Amino acid sequence: MERSVKESVLKVENVSKIFSREEGSFGQKKLVENHVIDQVTFDVYENEFLVIFGPGQSGKTTLLKMMAGLEKVTDGIIEFGQKKISGPNPQLGFVYQSIALFPWLTVMENVEFGPKVKGEGKVERREKAQHYIELVGLGGFEERYPAQLSGGMKQRVGIARAYANNPKILLMDEPFGALDAQTRYMMEAEIQKIWQKEKRTVVFVTNNIEEALFLADRIILLTNCPTKIKSEYHVSLPHPRSYVDKEFLKLRQEITNNMDRTL
Numbered sequence: 163m164e165r166s167v168k169e170s171v172l173k174v175e176n177v178s179k180i181f182s183r184e185e186g187s188f189g190q191k192k193l194v195e196n197h198v199i200d201q202v203t204f205d206v207y208e209n210e211f212l213v214i215f216g217p218g219q220s221g222k223t224t225l226l227k228m229m230a231g232l233e234k235v236t237d238g239i240i241e242f243g244q245k246k247i248s249g250p251n252p253q254l255g256f257v258y259q260s261i262a263l264f265p266w267l268t269v270m271e272n273v274e275f276g277p278k279v280k281g282e283g284k285v286e287r288r289e290k291a292q293h294y295i296e297l298v299g300l301g302g303f304e305e306r307y308p309a310q311l312s313g314g315m316k317q318r319v320g321i322a323r324a325y326a327n328n329p330k331i332l333l334m335d336e337p338f339g340a341l342d343a344q345t346r347y348m349m350e351a352e353i354q355k356i357w358q359k360e361k362r363t364v365v366f367v368t369n370n371i372e373e374a375l376f377l378a379d380r381i382i383l384l385t386n387c388p389t390k391i392k393s394e395y396h397v398s399l400p401h402p403r404s405y406v407d408k409e410f411l412k413l414r415q416e417i418t419n420n421m422d423r424t425l
C-alpha cells in the first residue's frame with residue numbers, strides 16, 4: 163500500500179515570546195517582562211485543519227500573529243516555504259475575530275479588494291470574488307454594504323475575502339468568538355463545508371472545546387503562560403460531527419481533564 167507522507171508547510175521551532183515594557187518614572191525605570199510563549203515546536207501540514215486550543219490568555223493569538231509575521235519572535239524560528247518569516251506575507255491570510263470590512267465598499271468590492279490591489283483585471287477578479295461569495299453562501303448579497311449585514315454574514319464576507327487572496331495558509335483567530343451561540347454553531351458547520359469543498363491549510367485558534375472538536379483534524383493543546391504544548395490530539399471522527407456523539411463527548415472530557423485551569 164502507498165504511504166502518504168504529510169508535507170509540512172510551516173514550521174514553528176523552539177519559539178519563545180517575551181513582551182517587555184518599561185515601568186516607573188524618570189530615574190527609577192525598570193523593565194517588566196511578560197514571558198508568554200516558551201519554546202514551542204510544531205509543524206503545520208498541507209491541507210490540514212489544525213486547531214490551537216488552550217486556556218484564556220495562554221498566548222494563542224500571540225502565537226498565531228507570529229506565524230503570520232505580524233508579531234516578532236523573541237527566540238526560535240518560524241519557517242514558511244523553507245524561509246524564515248520576517249514580516250507579513252500575502253500567502254498567509256489572517257482572519258480576525260472582528261472582521262474589519264471596509265464599510266464604504268459593497269460585499270463584492272470587499273471580496274475583490276485583495277485581487278484588485280494585486281493588479282488582477284476586472285473580469286478575472288470579479289469572477290474570483292463571485293466564486294467565493296457563492297462558496298460562503300452569500301450569492302444575491304453582492305451589492306449590500308457591511309452595515310446591512312448580520313454578524314454571521316460579515317464573517318462570511320471576511321472568509322470569502324481571505325480565500326479570494328488565495329493564501330497558502332488561512333490563520334483564523336477566534337473568528338466566531340464575537341457571534342451569538344446559534345450563529346456560531348451555524349458558522350462552524352459552514353466553515354467545515356467550505357473547507358471540504360475547497361481544501362486549504364487552516365490554523366484556527368479557539369478557547370472553545372466544542373468548536374475545536376467540531377472542526378479539527380488535529381488539536382494542539384497549550385498550557386497556561388508561559389505557554390508550552392501540553393498535548394496533541396488527532397481527531398478522526400467523520401464529518402459532519404455531532405456535539406452529542408459518544409466519541410465526541412469522550413474526547414471532550416479527556417481534553418478538558420487535561421487542560422490547565424485559569425483563575
Ligand SMILES: Nc1ncnc2c1ncn2[C@@H]1O[C@H](COP(=O)(O)OP(=O)(O)OP(=O)(O)O)[C@@H](O)[C@H]1O
Nearest residue numbers: 181196198216217218219220221222223224225369
Ligand atoms: N502587544 C502586547 N504587549 C504586551 N503584552 C501582550 C501583547 N499582546 C499580548 N500580550 C499578553 O500576552 C498574553 C497572552 O495574550 P494572547 O492574547 O496571545 O492570549 P490568548 O490565549 O489569545 O487569549 P484569549 O483566549 O483570552 O483570547 C497576555 O498576558 C497578554 O496580556
